[in-house]
Amino acid sequence: MVNADDVELIRLRSWRSAAMGYSVCVFLVRDQLIDTGFPGARDTVARLLDERRPRGIVVTHQHEDHAGNVTLAADRGIPIAMARSTEEALRAGEANVGFYRRACWGAMARLRSAIEPHRPVGLELLAMPGHSPDHHVVWDAEREILFAGDLFLGVKVRVARPMEDPRALAQSARRAAALRPRVLFDAHRGLVPNGAQALAAKAAWLEETIGAVDEHIARGWSDRAITRAVLGREDVVAAVSRGDLSRLNFVRAVRATAVRPAG
Numbered sequence: 433m434v435n436a437d438d439v440e441l442i443r444l445r446s447w448r449s450a451a452m453g454y455s456v457c458v459f460l461v462r463d464q465l466i467d468t469g470f471p472g473a474r475d476t477v478a479r480l481l482d483e484r485r486p487r488g489i490v491v492t493h494q495h496e497d498h499a500g501n502v503t504l505a506a507d508r509g510i511p512i513a514m515a516r517s518t519e520e521a522l523r524a525g526e527a528n529v530g531f532y533r534r535a536c537w538g539a540m541a542r543l544r545s546a547i548e549p550h551r552p553v554g555l556e557l558l559a560m561p562g563h564s565p566d567h568h569v570v571w572d573a574e575r576e577i578l579f580a581g582d583l584f585l586g587v588k589v590r591v592a593r594p595m596e597d598p599r600a601l602a603q604s605a606r607r608a609a610a611l612r613p614r615v616l617f618d619a620h621r622g623l624v625p626n627g628a629q630a631l632a633a634k635a636a637w638l639e640e641t642i643g644a645v646d647e648h649i650a651r652g653w654s655d656r657a658i659t660r661a662v663l664g665r666e667d668v669v670a671a672v673s674r675g676d677l678s679r680l681n682f683v684r685a686v687r688a689t690a691v692r693p694a695g
């Protein structure tokens with residue numbers, strides 16, 4: 433798909449990811465590729481790199497559905513821009529990647545290749561943590577296009593991974609909304625209609641929900657009781673991911689980052 437803004441959206445899925453209901457997008461813009469897809473899409477990404485020869489790659493964060501083919505690109509000598517924290521995470525490798533993630537996306541090997549740094553052209557990497565500590569968005573200021581990686585995902589996302597920080601995510605969503613993007617691309621949902629409003633709505637929902645969790649924490653409620661009261665019962669996602677993606681994680685993260693009153 434090429435739209436009026438010269439953004440080409442390429443949706444990647446494998447039979448495994450499709451069976452589990454997942455896919456992820458990479459984007460070609462200004463002759464640069466945003467993100468590299470997941471290990472299970474290796475052949476498609478290799479073909480894309482060989483046919484299109486982007487002048488550089490910009491990686492939003494360390495997760496395997498975004499950084500899954502960094503090695504493939506690095507070994508082709510394609511320059512890559514990513515945060516130092518992302519590169520460090522890729523070189524360290526993530527311990528304990530849940531079974532459902534490996535089944536869906538394929539296993540990502542640790543990064544061992546040398547990276548030729550890329551200086552993004554007409555694009556900026558902006559730190560917007562929360563989804564992961566190293567999460568960045570890619571901003572095309574001239575065209576007012578925001579490639580949000582996994583910042584958005586949806587307005588009301590009640591589940592979280594252990595690595596997530598909902599307070600940081602709320603701040604990032606506010607900052608992203610303040611950019612007033614004319615066009616918003618989400619790595620999983622693709623083009624998001626009314627992106628700036630959607631980001632503001634997400635920030636508002638997160639702030640309200642975190643506030644409700646904080647109130648219950650102050651009243652001495654347990655994490656499980658707060659989860660049921662504020663976010664509702666766990667659904668099938670928590671069971672399938674064995675708790676890796678759960679509502680309880682959201683509450684735990686809010687408690688872990690709570691500012692304790694002095695004294």
Ligand SMILES: [Zn+2]
Pocket residue numbers: 493495498563564582
């Ligand atoms: Zn992610």
